[in-house]
Amino acid sequence: MAGHMPVDKTYKLFIGGAFPRSESGRTFQVRSADGGLLANVSRASRKDLREAVRAARNAQAGWSSRTAYNRGQILYRVAEVMESRRAEFAAALRDTGRPARSARREVDASIDRWVWYAGWADKVHHVLGSVNPVAGPYFNFTVPEPTGVVVIAAPDEPPLMGLLSRLAPAIVSGNTAIVLTGGAASLVAVSLAEVLATSDVPAGVVNVLTCDKAEVLPWALSHLDVNLVDLTGAPDDLGDEVVAGAAENVKRIVGGREGSDPVEASPYVIGDFLEMKTIWHPIGR
């Protein structure tokens, strides 16, 4: 009996819920430790970034107006779908040279991390919000709100845990995101995109651009419709002038500080992606 000839996957971008190739037609190759070709991955361009920002902006109001409970449910659903594709994620990590056991461990821990963040959707307000005892007859309270559209430079290592540890806290509160990922880490990022596309995450909430991060980040940092950039996985030699581009619209910059932990699990990481709104109203009869 003839064997099954494997059907190789085409690694494409994920923008607005669809899987387009880069408009530039460019790709880069990811090879296994022994040099075999694993994938020709789409290499996103500036125009792809613009499209992704547009998709994220269009999705933002709808996503943040979902109830926190609903966002938590949707994120939990993502974990369910990831669970059913554990073998695929582990294989993607193994392909790039990771021992089987270590790959399995990272996948399991990553799924647990995602579930942990899903549960924060309707709890983070308790920890980060406040009712403020002002010295006057006013009801005064502070609520966290999403910042808007965020760009995440995903860490190269660990590929899956690093990506999920930045993406989950960004979107759980109602932000929409553009993930920039490169090199071998692109493989699990594309698999995650396929999970997101088949969960109940609305189109545009997460967009994944496989790319040369050093090439695309400067455009993200100077894009006027991006509210925040997470530099956790940014190249070390990004350049002062490039980061300075963020000042054009007073963009928030998080992550990537010396000594900061790329896989930290904390409600304060969710807080890094939030704004605080304070509301006053008089009390009277």
Add this chain to the structure above:
Amino acid sequence: MTPPDNDPRTESFDLDYAPAPQSTAVVDIADEYGLFIDGDFVESRSGRTFATTNPATEEHLADVAEGSKDDVDRAVAAARNAYEGHWGALSGRERGKYMFRIARQIQERARQFAVLETIDGGKPIRESRDVDIPLSAAWFFYYAGWADKLEYAFPGRRVAPHGVAGQIIPWNFPLMMAAWKLAPALATGNTVVLKPAETTPLTALLLADVIRDVGLPPGVVNIVTGAGATGAALVDHTGIDKLAFTGSTEVGKRIQRATSGRRLPLTLELGGKAAHIVFDDSAVDQAVEGIVNGIYFNQGHVCCAGSRLLVQESVAEEFTLRLKRRMAVLRLGDPLDKNTDVGAINSAEQLRRITDMVDAGVAEGADLHQPACDLPERGYWYPPTVFTGVQQSHSVARDEIFGPVLTVQTFRTPQEAVDKANNTPYGLSAGIWTEKGSRILWMAEQLRAGVVWANTYNQFDPASPFGGYKESGFGREGGLHGLAPYLRAAGRVA
């Protein structure tokens, strides 16, 4: 019984107020002031000084040392020594006790601070006496209490101070801005180099006097007076671990640009162009007072000023009429008069900027209204101003004026009000006037601004976080949230 309109009794009232001047005997302004570095007043290494004047009279008040790059070096070194020495090792409880003392002394010398603030900056004594100075004391009191409770502020997270904080403050609330900056920095264990604004250095220097009197260890707070170059020297100083700036969006962007390579922890509290929204079901008289307070408080020199009135079309005509009637009885003049509502513009430069922007509004076709009022001959003055017939494209509706200038636009539906309110790169504050509770909460949710006042405006409190969205900056001042910018994460609680 309400007398009929033609009742002569209503006409016989004389509505002029007799002058009620605040005595200036409580303040004693020196001819010269030095920099406050390492617990002492010292001359600038460059020997340069600048003059500070009373904007209501143009009278020369004092010559103040202009901090050079060398002086900033000295101040940062003093702050570093203090941080690595005594202050860094001090318990939160002891830090708090110094701060309680500062709060008490501000209260005890409140009138002195208030009069000096009004003389140096031009704001009405009623405001410096009732708002600026009490809030400054309250800010130190509030944060003094946090100093020994920081382990409860961020559950699960260990925190540590950054080290030396650089702080740059504006001229619109000189002492209060110093308190907003110093109090959380000290409570969290940082040491500070503070640069006050060049037109209003005197109350910060009086605060230095208080800081010396309470025995705060030398170098914990250093105050370096000067203008933009002094501020730039502080921004560029590699010895600071944290920078907080309150001022214009333009300068804030320059600072973000200059410090981004270093990834310096940054707090920016920048400009605003707040929408102040009035619905047809609002309590009209209260709303008129709120709008007036929102824009003419402190001559409109307020980053969160409600400078864009959005009024529902069905009541726009009536509301604008009542607003103009109220503006006609605002009392503009001597800031030291206790009856004064609108004081002097802070500086000749700011007066020029306001005048230019209003001229541009007229040239663009908006309708200008200013109540008849006599401006004093000397000093810097600008009458309360309102523009009607304003298009969104007009510069007066888009750019921050930082003066007593209001624009009026209309809307039909709550959604249109939200769209117009959010149509700005700024996002510091917003106001809503309506008697409908569910609409207040919906509007408050939709408005992209860090502070939303509903059926009130321009309220501040040390327990209440304040700060902007978008190009109005980032980080919060006040409340629990005001601690975070002065702390770094130092691991998890085991």
